[in-house]
Amino acid sequence: MAVEIGRRLFVPRASRFHWAVVAGxxxxxxxxxxxxxxxxxxxxxxxxxxDPAASLLVDLSALALFALAAGLGLGAFLLxxxxxxxxxxxxxxxxxxxxxxxxxAIWLGESELPISPNSLGYWPPWIAFAIGAGVIAVGIAVLTxxxxxxxxxxxxxxxxxxxxxxxTRHW
Numbered sequence: 001m002a003v004e005i006g007r008r009l010f011v012p013r014a015s016r017f018h019w020a021v022v023a024g025x026x027x028x029x030x031x032x033x034x035x036x037x038x039x040x041x042x043x044x045x046x047x048x049x050x051d052p053a054a055s056l057l058v059d060l061s062a063l064a065l066f067a068l069a070a071g072l073g074l075g076a077f078l079l080x081x082x083x084x085x086x087x088x089x090x091x092x093x094x095x096x097x098x099x100x101x102x103x104x105a106i107w108l109g110e111s112e113l114p115i116s117p118n119s120l121g122y123w124p125p126w127i128a129f130a131i132g133a134g135v136i137a138v139g140i141a142v143l144t145x146x147x148x149x150x151x152x153x154x155x156x157x158x159x160x161x162x163x164x165x166x167x168t169r170h171w
Contacts, residue, residue, distance in 0.1 A: 021145040024138040025076035025094055029069050032101065036065030071097030079142065091142050098139040105132035
């Protein structure tokens, strides 16, 4: 399915599944950026919800969310291009950022397990685990979209009947 042009491999226009994967990666990117912006706004020292001494931790967590958004966004952008090599790099960015996001979601969910449901600020841990599962599902779809053109090409080759052309010329 890949065509070599000037030492670069090009993949023809992608399927709807590939664009759905890119859309999922963009949604992940926007969700991380929105969470970073929300944490900066909600936990600002001026709001009175947090001790001003903890402002540095809030800034670092928002910076981490913005870094995840940048990694996911760069991965989504590189997945849209037609070069096979660039898609692999985009998938690497996407999967590394997704691994960090899943680790953080599981850590947040695990930190809520010992807390009493009646305490102030409690949220159910299954929310964090569901977010982690969604990020893992998009990562699996990213990997699947990389191998989908190869599977299509091999399926097309197997569908063709094998025949040896016999050329007979009559003089």
